[in-house]
Amino acid sequence: MNDDELAHERSILESGFLKSGLSYHELWWRQLCVGGDASSLELEAYLLGLLKLSPYQHDLIAQALNEHFLDLGQDHPVAYTDLPNNPF
């Protein structure tokens, strides 16, 4: 996945984050709960486009957002990157 594709994926994640109404801190906590390792600073910097994270770390944040939407009775609106046979 090249830099342009990663930037595009990141912007989708950022849109999901803005739509979620979560704070950076709450999203950081949620990504820990789904197995993520990013620090709160890394997560915030990534969402602001200041830091690169791996597609795997990106997907952990996407999963955290999607579980938030799931709690609200919604589907998984935030796409994952780099999934083989990605159904999203």
Add this chain to the structure above:
Amino acid sequence: MTGDDRWGELSRQAVSHGVHSSLSLPLPTAAALNFYGAGVGAYAAARPRALASLVARTVSILLTEGPGRLEDLGPNRIQEMMAARSLIHRAQGMMMERDGTDATTAYHRLAIRSAEESRSLADIARQVLSKSTASTDDRDVSA
């Protein structure tokens, strides 16, 4: 414990209290996270060591975030987080061993099921582990 003679009296005291294994993992704040086991060689195998490392990694994250980040998190929330991470990592490890895949692929498979079934990743991980245990039990019965 008795296999390492560097700790002298400490080892003897530990054994006398039923502690026969220990694993110490460094943390980033001039501290260490120590695990103690009742069995001999409890941390010799790869999986217990890997799980202990994951726990240490989680503790490291919490410590490096500092008290300001943790003050609004009660012990219950931290315990819930640790439990969910443990489930997910154990399911990942089981799938890696069973399917010969890497951690990323195993995670993606769990994530796909989570999306398809509209359930949390921890729920899917719990189901994967439960099916794995049932399958092992079946093999034990038929053996």
